[in-house]
Amino acid sequence: MIERLVTEGRVRLADLDDGEVAEWRRVVNYAKRHGLEPQGKRIEKAGLGGRGLEMRLVEGPHPNSRSQRPKDDALVVPVPSG
Template sequence: MTLDKGGGAARAEVTEAGRFYLRHGGHPDDAEPADRSEPSAPADSPTPYRERPVARARREKARELVERLLAEGHVRFAHADDKEIAEWRRVVNYAKRHGMEPEGKRIEKVPYGGPGLEFFLAEGPHPNARSQRPKTGAPAVRVPTRLVSLHPVVADLKADAGHMRGRSTPC
């Protein structure tokens, strides 16, 4: 493929090598030539995601995690490395996406002891869940555009801009 950006406009054109690749599935200069026959048609029924090895393994780990959470209340991985933490996060996300959380509960994850991770079951839907969004037609909450007659504590905080930026001041 060639790309010409002359005059501020882009124009792309498939080269002969590109057409060869599209027809045969390989570049004509490859050391080992690709099959010169017609490209094979894609499989009619690829393996569904839920039956692939990764999905089966995650489903099993998610099932075990939920069982442990129900029995123990929380599960901690105190010395997990980044790779293990990433995999457990994927397992929890799999459980959430596939409705594996117990009825009326949700799996939460929080850092634990530096590099570790802790999972526990929390009650009810997540505060950011769609079910927690305001209903259509709910009464609006008025928010003033200008603050007047501030509480003395708020007025002091507003006057000390450094305090609001995290700079500690003696009490």
């Protein structure tokens, strides 16, 4: 699957039953947990109207990832009270 994503950038799997969608979601989650995504990229997945799944290979870390959070020594902006 990773090779196909690297080659095509996006993979659409249509006309899947609920079990097949769940299995593909597990495959993607496994790849993420075990560092199988290409360096500097991440896999995003989205449903296709409940009957399929689309997976894309996109650049950079997820917006909610720890690497995107402010550092402890980040500039603090004072907020006036009152």
